[in-house]
Amino acid sequence: MNSQTQHILVVEDDSVQRNVVSFNLAKAGFRVTVAADVTCALKLVEHEHFDLIITDYYLPDLTGTDFVEKLRKIEEYAGTPVIFLTGRAKELNQEYLHDSLSALVVSKPYNVAQLMNIVSECLLAAHDVV
DSSP states (O other): OOGGGOEEEEEOSSHHHHHHHHHHHHHTTOEEEEESSHHHHHHHHHHSOOSEEEEESBOSSSBHHHHHHHHHTSGGGTTOOEEEEETTGGGSOHHHHHHTTOEEEEESSOOHHHHHHHHHHHHHHHHHHO
């Protein structure tokens, strides 16, 4: 799979985290678009196609659960891989996020190499389903 054709949306309100994630994804050859909140992210998904979405869980306008529930109602994004990057993974209902919303949770701080492997695995799995 050619990562240059893969478009990833990063939704993160912290500019440092947003820049770190987007920089490493771009360095790995992915096309990256960023959003600082859910409102902006939802506008982006209306006009662009994303192969994977990486989002913080606690965002200024909605929670990650609210965001992914809205996303899953859009036919094009019903099966798009979603990865939550969060510093509060232990507070989340990970079973619900995984089983009901098909989303993975990755704890902050995270290892960049591990995150890139998870991204690649999610994209390969989504490609195999299609």
